Amino acid sequence: DSGVTQTPKHLITATGQRVTLRCSPRSGDLSVYWYQQSLDQGLQFLIQYYNGEERAKGNILERFSAQQFPDLHSELNLSSLELGDSALYFCASSMGGWANEKLFFGSGTQLSVL
C-alpha cells in the first residue's frame, strides 16, 4: 500500500458528461500529481500541485481541470467527456515536489466513457 488513496476505483459514464476524481496524498506529502494512462499515449503527466498551488502543467486538455484543497487532497475534473478520455487516471504524491524526490502512486481510477 503506497498510502495514496484514489476514489472511485472504477467510473462508467457517457459522452458529454462530467466526472470528478479524488486523491488523498500520503500523510506529510505536500505535492500531488495527476497522470493519465491510455493504450495509445502511455503514461502521460497531466498536472502537479504543491501545497494548493499549481506547480507544473503537462498534457492536460482544456476540458480538464484540477485543484488541491487546504487539507491537501486533490480533485481532477473531467468535462464534456469523449470516448478517447477512457483511460486509467493515477494520482501520485511526494513530500516537497522537488525533482529528486520519490513519487508514490495510488491504485488509479479506471474511467470508461461509453
Next chain:
Amino acid sequence: GIQVEQSPPDLILQEGANSTLRCNFSDSVNNLQWFHQNPWGQLINLFYIPSGTKQNGRLSATTVATERYSLLYISSSQTTDSGVYFCAVVAGETSGSRLTFGEGTQLTVNP
C-alpha cells in the same frame, strides 16, 4: 523534451530464469524510478535510483547517469513478476518532479 526508451518491449521467460531490462534516456536526469505495473493495474515502486546500484531481494538496479542508461535485473523469476516494468525519469532542467515514462517492458513469466 527528454526521451526514454525501454528494451525489450516484450519478454517471455520460464519460471526461474534471469532477465535484464534496459532503460536509455536522452538527457541528464535528477530522478530515475523503476515501477512494476501488476495485472490489476497498480503501479508499484521498485527503485528510486538516479545513480549507482541498489538491490532488493531478487531485484537489483544499476544506473550509469554519465552514459544515460539504467538496468533492472530480475533473478530467479516467478509468475508473480509478470506485468509491465516502467522506467521513469525527471529531466535535469525540469522544475518540479514531473516524471517522463518509457513505454515499458511487458514481462510474462510462465510456470
